[in-house]
Amino acid sequence: MDWLEDELKFEDELRKALQRQEPSPDFEARVTSTVRSKVTAAAGQRRPVFSRPLAPGPRPLSPVPWPLGLMPRWLATAAAVLVITSAGAGYRYHRGHVAKEQVMFAMRLAGSQLNRIQMQMKAVRP
Amino acid sequence: MTELESVVQTGDDFAALMREHRAMVFSVAYHFLRDRDTAEEIAQDVFLSLHRNLGAIQSAAHAGFWLRKVAVQRSIDASRKRMRRPQVALEDVAEPVARGVPADPMLGEMLRRLIATLPETPRMVVILRYQEDLDPSEIANLMAIPVGTVKSHLQRSLALLREKLARRGVREE
Numbered sequence: 001m002d003w004l005e006d007e008l009k010f011e012d013e014l015r016k017a018l019q020r021q022e023p024s025p026d027f028e029a030r031v032t033s034t035v036r037s038k039v040t041a042a043a044g045q046r047r048p049v050f051s052r053p054l055a056p057g058p059r060p061l062s063p064v065p066w067p068l069g070l071m072p073r074w075l076a077t078a079a080a081v082l083v084i085t086s087a088g089a090g091y092r093y094h095r096g097h098v099a100k101e102q103v104m105f106a107m108r109l110a111g112s113q114l115n116r117i118q119m120q121m122k123a124v125r126p
Numbered sequence: 127m128t129e130l131e132s133v134v135q136t137g138d139d140f141a142a143l144m145r146e147h148r149a150m151v152f153s154v155a156y157h158f159l160r161d162r163d164t165a166e167e168i169a170q171d172v173f174l175s176l177h178r179n180l181g182a183i184q185s186a187a188h189a190g191f192w193l194r195k196v197a198v199q200r201s202i203d204a205s206r207k208r209m210r211r212p213q214v215a216l217e218d219v220a221e222p223v224a225r226g227v228p229a230d231p232m233l234g235e236m237l238r239r240l241i242a243t244l245p246e247t248p249r250m251v252v253i254l255r256y257q258e259d260l261d262p263s264e265i266a267n268l269m270a271i272p273v274g275t276v277k278s279h280l281q282r283s284l285a286l287l288r289e290k291l292a293r294r295g296v297r298e299e
Contacts, residue, residue, distance in 0.1 A: 010288065011256065017237035018257035023152040023166050028144055031173045035140070038174070 140180060143189050144173055150190075150258065151197045157253045158201040160242045164208070168200045194258065195268055198250055205246060240290050247271070248279040255280060 151172050156165035175196055176189070183189045241252055247269070254265045262276040269276070 007284075010284065013233055014237060014252070014256040014284075014287075015259075017234040018153075018157055018241070018253060020149040020153040020257060021156060022149050023169055024162075027148060027152070027166060027169065028141075031144060031170050032141070034170065034174060035177050038177075 140173075140177055143176065143186070143193075146186075147190060147193045148173075151193050153257055154194065154197040154253060155201045155204070157238065157241065157257055158250060159205060160238070164204060165201075168197065168204055172196050172200055191268075194254075198254070198268060202246060202250065236291065236294070237287065240287050243290075244283055244286070247275075248283045251276055251279040252283050 148169065152165055152169040155168040156162060159165055159168075172193060176183070176193060179192075183192060241249060244252065250269065251265055254260045254268065255262075260268070262273050262280065266273040266276045
């Protein structure tokens with residue numbers, strides 16, 4: 001059974017040749033430091049919407065709950081413009097309505113005065 | 127409670143996993159690529175990937191399997207990307223100073239160089255068999271290839287390594 005012994009010895013030599021080796025001594029520190037910097041960077045991306053810098057680049061996902069967190073900036077601006085415009089239109093309508101009421105009141109006053117004068121003139125003329 | 131918390135609870139936190147498996151991950155890459163710097167880069171990448179996926183790790187044994195699998199994949203990817211194979215041509219392998227029965231370190235170095243000349247899949251099969259002491263079915267599971275293929279790779283690789291050693295006049299004791 002020499003061939004079997006040879007085979008086993010050869011396999012032993014392979015095991016010795018392929019023994020595990022340690023990486024460099026600072027390996028663990030390097031990995032830990034990289035992990036820490038990545039975790040810090042990830043935490044930095046989760047700042048509130050209004051504290052984000054206006055620098056160009058991809059916008060990080062916002063922690064604001066849906067749908068505000070997913071709303072694009074242009075959509076928020078358009079909504080604000082729409083609200084302001086419709087509020088302005090509403091105010092103008094209200095002012096017009098008030099003015100119309102005042103004119104009607106003035107006309108009613110003038111009409112009653114005219115009626116009174118007409119009645120007096122009829123009374124004076126026989 | 128998240129899965130990550132359960133892992134931490136059983137004491138298998140990231141630092142402990144790294145301490146336990148760093149030699150395995152580094153050695154798989156190093157024996158496959160024969161380049162310490164690249165092997166360290168791969169090992170670092172593998173552990174960063176583990177950190178990102180800690181939530182999916184269910185136990186220490188699962189972590190070991192996961193790390194070994196990712197180390198194998200990353201090593202093969204790196205080998206393909208950098209077109210490093212064959213890093214050491216057979217012609218470049220130094221002849222032993224003394225013929226006949228060499229000292230163990232010399233035979234070991236010669237074997238490592240010869241293993242580096244094997245094609246990708248048989249090379250990884252040999253490394254997993256003799257570095258990690260995995261049986262053919264475990265290797266087949268890890269590399270997603272049939273057990274029969276693993277066995278034939280092992281047989282052919284051993285025969286080839288013996289033949290190459292004999293051609294250089296080296297006999298293993």
